[in-house]
Amino acid sequence: MRAHAVVLVLLIIVLPWSVWGDTSDTPDLVSFSFDAPSAVNYVPNGFLEHVQDTIFAPHNNWFPLIRFIGEGEGSSIEVDALSYGHDADRSLFEFFFSVGVGAQGLPETDVANEVPADDRYSDLYASNKNGDNTQIYDGDGSSAEILGLLENASTNLDGVDMRSMGTQDLLYWSVSRETAETENPYSAAVTSGADIFVGESSDGYSTALPLIVYAQAWDLGLTGSDDLDALVVIDPLADGLFDPAVDFIYYSLVDGSTSLLASGVPPFLGAGPADVFQVGGGVLTPTRAASAAELGLRATDELDALDLAVREEILIALPEPEGTGALLVGAGLVLWLASLRGSQTRWPSPERTE
Numbered sequence: 001m002r003a004h005a006v007v008l009v010l011l012i013i014v015l016p017w018s019v020w021g022d023t024s025d026t027p028d029l030v031s032f033s034f035d036a037p038s039a040v041n042y043v044p045n046g047f048l049e050h051v052q053d054t055i056f057a058p059h060n061n062w063f064p065l066i067r068f069i070g071e072g073e074g075s076s077i078e079v080d081a082l083s084y085g086h087d088a089d090r091s092l093f094e095f096f097f098s099v100g101v102g103a104q105g106l107p108e109t110d111v112a113n114e115v116p117a118d119d120r121y122s123d124l125y126a127s128n129k130n131g132d133n134t135q136i137y138d139g140d141g142s143s144a145e146i147l148g149l150l151e152n153a154s155t156n157l158d159g160v161d162m163r164s165m166g167t168q169d170l171l172y173w174s175v176s177r178e179t180a181e182t183e184n185p186y187s188a189a190v191t192s193g194a195d196i197f198v199g200e201s202s203d204g205y206s207t208a209l210p211l212i213v214y215a216q217a218w219d220l221g222l223t224g225s226d227d228l229d230a231l232v233v234i235d236p237l238a239d240g241l242f243d244p245a246v247d248f249i250y251y252s253l254v255d256g257s258t259s260l261l262a263s264g265v266p267p268f269l270g271a272g273p274a275d276v277f278q279v280g281g282g283v284l285t286p287t288r289a290a291s292a293a294e295l296g297l298r299a300t301d302e303l304d305a306l307d308l309a310v311r312e313e314i315l316i317a318l319p320e321p322e323g324t325g326a327l328l329v330g331a332g333l334v335l336w337l338a339s340l341r342g343s344q345t346r347w348p349s350p351e352r353t354e
């Protein structure tokens with residue numbers, strides 16, 4: 001009985017730490033980038049590597065932790081989409097996304113309910129294409145799990161993978177059209193904002209040479225004047241080569257991309273910047289994987305970051321709310337007191353000690 005009580009006491013001491021210990025930071029989850037204007041929120045405060053090609057982890061503060069540095073301090077390279085690459089069955093996955101400046105969301109969705117509107121751009125939402133969406137991460141953590149972003153300064157998250165690391169040690173990314181046209185090594189290699197690059201997920205990923213192209217704009221049914229702004233790669237062989245027979249690529253386009261404006265054929269005819277398209281799996285021409293309405297977004301909204309993930313895995317992996325820790329402590333105390341009452345010959349009851 002004494003050993004039983006000792007174990008219970010240890011549980012009371014250890015459980016709160018195991019539950020609460022993860023709530024301050026969640027570096028094991030989510031990798032994300034923000035856009036160039038957002039860097040202004042961090043760099044003047046001495047966070048010189050908090051720029052638009054850095055990849056971040058969540059942090060319980062007003063700045064996110066650094067996961068991968070691209071060019072780093074003073075970078076002018078805008079990484080506007082990223083994916084570690086998946087090897088699993090995509091049919092199990094839901095859509096996890098961030099929205100861009102001006103997004104409204106359909107009425108009654110979490111995007112629409114996030115106010116003021118400038119707070120929406122730094123959040124992550126999930127949808128199973130039922131016309132609704134749920135807030136999963138909140139930029140400043142006031143209404144959901146925290147990313148460590150400044151919402152009052154409208155930090156705009158522009159790329160995401162719902163994991164801390166890939167299983168394939170690869171990183172796939174796209175850059176903005178402006179970066180592709182003006183910044184080396186992208187401009188020297190004559191790339192476009194709709195090309196997808198691949199490298200090892202280590203420091204310097206976005207500036208590593210030689211620049212390796214995973215898929216070009218035309219592989220995606222796009223033109224060189226399109227700009228891909230959200231990306232999920234499924235590359236089961238992890239060979240860094242787009243094989244349209246077995247690989248899948250999911251993507252969204254920036255508002256104003258040529259294919260959205262002037263394609264005239266499905267799936268781009270009548271589509272917008274919040275629609276998600278796909279190629280691969282033996283289908284060489286793009287199809288629409290999700291419409292704005294299916295994701296609970298308006299046709300004019302911008303979707304600017306995307307991943308496909310299993311919601312239960314994300315939610316299970318999230319730290320328990322503090323209320324759960326208090327419940328566990330309470331339950332532990334009740335069990336401890338019960339054990340004391342059952343062993344009064346060895347352990348004085350609380351009543352006797354007073």
Ligand SMILES: [Ca+2]
Nearest residue numbers: 033034052079
């Ligand atoms: Ca970025």
Ligand SMILES: [Ca+2]
Nearest residue numbers: 098099121157
């Ligand atoms: Ca965003």
Ligand SMILES: [Ca+2]
Nearest residue numbers: 174175193228
């Ligand atoms: Ca791009």
Ligand SMILES: [Ca+2]
Nearest residue numbers: 252253273303
């Ligand atoms: Ca988009």
